Amino acid sequence: MSFLFIQKTQQTSRTLSTLSFLSNPFPLPPPSVFQQPQLSYHLFPTQQTPRHEVDPFPASTPSSPNYASLLQSCVAAKALRPGKQIHAQLCHLGIAQNENLATKLVHVYSVCNSLRDAHHLFDKISKRNLFLWNVLIRGYAWNGPHEAAISLYHQMFDYGLKPDNFTLPFVLKACSALSAIGEGRGIHEYVRRSGWESDVFVGAALVDMYAKCGCVVDARHVFNKIAERDAVLWNSMLAAYAQNGHPDEALSLGREMAATGVRPTEATLVTVVSSSADIACLPHGKEIHGVGWRHGFESNDKVRTALLDMYAKCGHVRVARILFERLREKRVVSWNAIITGYAMHGLAAEALDLFEKMRKEAQPDHVTFVGVLAACSRGRLLEEGRAFYNMMVRDYCINPTAQHYTCMVDLLGHCCQLDEAYDLIRNMGVKPDSGVWGALLNSCKTHGNLELAELALEKLSELEPDNSGxxxxxxxxxxxxxxxxxxxxxxxxxxxxxxKKNIACSWIEVKNKVHAFLTGDVSHPNSNSIYAELKRLEGLMHEAGYTPDTGSVFHDVEEDEKTDMVCSHSERLAIAYGLINTLPGTQLLITKNLRICEDCHVAIKFISKITEREITVRDVNRYHHFKHGTCSCGDCW
Structure with a gap:
């Protein structure tokens, strides 16, 4: 019987093919097969971690010389079917309730995400040690339901056991998944009392939990209390800043990490590069690019994908495309990054061409279609957008999300189909969010539809009451x-x-230094030169036919006062500074925290023609590429 069972195991699992049982049902396997695996107890950044909890049951015991080792191999290989076969054999032999073997079986079922079987066996074991509790809690923490991990954590105390520094990261991960800040704070209190707060693994889990719950200040407090920090802990804090909208702090922390001499990992570079992309900070992104190459990440596809996304968001789509073409494996996320990059710059034809190539090599997902529909919107490709929307639903069975509806409303609005856009909103399969109503409001502004704009604002005032924009x-x-x-x-x-109305701010980076300007700003050391340059440009613009459009000034004041207001907008100050502090022909990249106004849009077109400069303005809505007196947005944004 044993011989037949082992033979079947060999046929059904290649992971155990090295166990040659055909001549002897219980041979001595090679040591490498049964060596204890490194259990992945740590939560960041992947499930593989160089951390090892001591197994209370060795791989071999007098009562069961080989089954424990076989089960341990199933754990290492995450081989569920051979594990079940061994379980059946143990039941046949009447030794399945052996404490050692039962624990191994729970471990097999847990790592293979067969948690119902794992929990059923767990309940049958009379003496449950801490290792066994950790195994099951870990399974629920990784695979859910996460509430079960938290429930088991509390049951441990009733059973008479105290969680250790292996238990705590697991249960904190479950709290992170549920954004259960109340439970998380309670566990943090236990961590303080039990003295685990300085443990780097527990600390990383606490940082992650607070970050997932949006409590960045609490995450930093935990981080500051840990004296000896490894790369994983630094990555956790970096991610906390990046995921909660604090890219500047993430970049600052990244520099602090580099100063300590801790070697960056893949996760480090991806996070800081993404933070550079979020604020369109090209010099920092280039610097991180160099750091990654010096540390041997030049062929790492995940880092390359983050870099191509950064270059695209910083206006260098050509560099992004080069990085994309050099990828060894073009994953869906890589396709999405380059397609979205082209779309955000209004390069609809390039984005759609890449999409057709992607369909032959990879399966598009919902993010892909957000990029495709955005490209159609930027290019005002109404019929193409409708066709891609139908393709998404019909051919790829993707249910439209609020993002997809936002793109479609934006597309319809750009093409002056406001009634159809409003009908689409009323018949959406999901509840319209602020993005959807915001797209309609912007379209109403473009086409002067006050009635529909008032309706959109009414909805927006409920969804985001504090947004002055x-x-x-x-x-x-x-x-x-x-x-x-x-x-x-x-x-x-x-x-x-x-x-309160948001204060308009624009900034430009020149010679690795950021220069920020407010509307009418006179605080910059070079203010006299900046306004002199604006005055010079204004004269040349008037000669070329420019007339100020003061309609964006919603103050009932004299016309000359309105003209002074629009002519000293923050983006114009940034452009003037860039013109007098860079060589002729240098491309300028300006970032603005608000939507660019109509008059500045017209003015910058004139400036680009007069100065023979390519000027890119990234406002809150999109990228505007001004060149030879025209803008990539086609005067619709």
Whole structure:
């Protein structure tokens, strides 16, 4: 019987093919087969971690000389079917309740995500040690339901056991997955009392838990208390900043990490490169690019994908494409990054051409179609956008998300199909979010539809009541229509709600230093030179036919005062600084925290033609590439 069972095991699992049992049902296998695996107890950045908890049951015991080792091999290979076959054989022999073997079986089922079987066996074991509890909690923490991991954690205390520094990262991971900040804080309190707060693995889990719950300050407090920090802990704190909208802090922490001499990992580089991309900080991105190459990551596809995304977001799509073509394996995330990069720069033809190539090599996902539909919107390709939307649903069985609807509303709005856009919103399969209504509001501004804009603002005031930008868009529309009573009403509404208008800010990086400007700013050391350059440009622009458009000024003041206001907008100050501090022909990249106004958009087209410069402005909505007096957005944004 034993011989037949072992022979079947060999046929069904290549992972155990080195165990040659055909001549002897219980031979002595090679030592490498049964050596204890390194259990992946640590949570970051992958499931493989150089951390090893001592197994209380050795691979060989007098009562069961080989079955424990066989089960351990199943654990290492995550081989469920051979594990079940061994379980059946143990039941036949009447030794399945052996404490040693039962623990091994629970471990097999747990790592193979067969948690119902694992828990069933767990309940039958009368003497459960800490290792056994950790194995099952780990399984639930990784695979869910995560509530079960937290429940087992509390049951441990009732059983008379105390969690250790292996238990705690698992249960904290479950809290992270559920964003269960209350449970997480309770576990943190136990960590303090039990003295595990300085443990680097527990600390990393706490940082991750607080980060997933949006509590970045708490995460940093934990991080600061750990004296000896490994790369995993640094990565956890970097991710905490990056995932919660603090890219500047992530970059600063990355520099601090480099100063300590800790070698960066793949996760380190991906996080800091992505943070550079979020703020379009090309010099920092280039610097990290060099650091990665010096540390041997030049052929790492994940780092390359992060870099191509960064270069695309910083306006260097050609460099992004070169990196994309050099990838050894083009994964879906890589295709998505380059397609989205082309789309955000208004290069619709290039994005759609890549999409057709992708369909032959990889399976598009929902992110792919966000990029494709965005490209159609940027290129005003209405029929193509409709066709791709139908393809997504019909051929790839992808249910539209709010992002897809936002792209379609934006596309319809750009093509002056406002009624169809509104009908689409009313018949959405998901609840419209602020992105959807914001796309409609922007389209209404482009085409001057006040009635629909008022409806969009009503919805937006419920979804994001503190976003002043929505009120400003409608106020500008009232001002352009000469409806000053509407402007006054909105201003009063903002005052009543305590909503303050966001201060426009633009910045440019010159010689590795960032220079930021506010509207009408005179605080810069080179202010005199900047305004002199603006005055010079203004004269040349008037000669070329430029006339200021003061419709975006929603103050009922004299026309010359309005002209002064628009002519000193922050993006113009940044451009003037770039012109007088860079060589002729140098491309300028300006980043603005708000939407670029209509007059500045026209003015920058004139400036690009007069100075023979390529000027890229990244505003809150999109990238604008100004060259030879035209903009890549086609004057619709």
């Amino acid at each position: 929505n009120y400003v868009i409608l106020a500008n529309m009232y001002a352009q229509s000469g409806k000053w009573e509407g402007v006054a009403r909105l201003r009063q509404l903002m005052n009543d709600k305590g909503i």
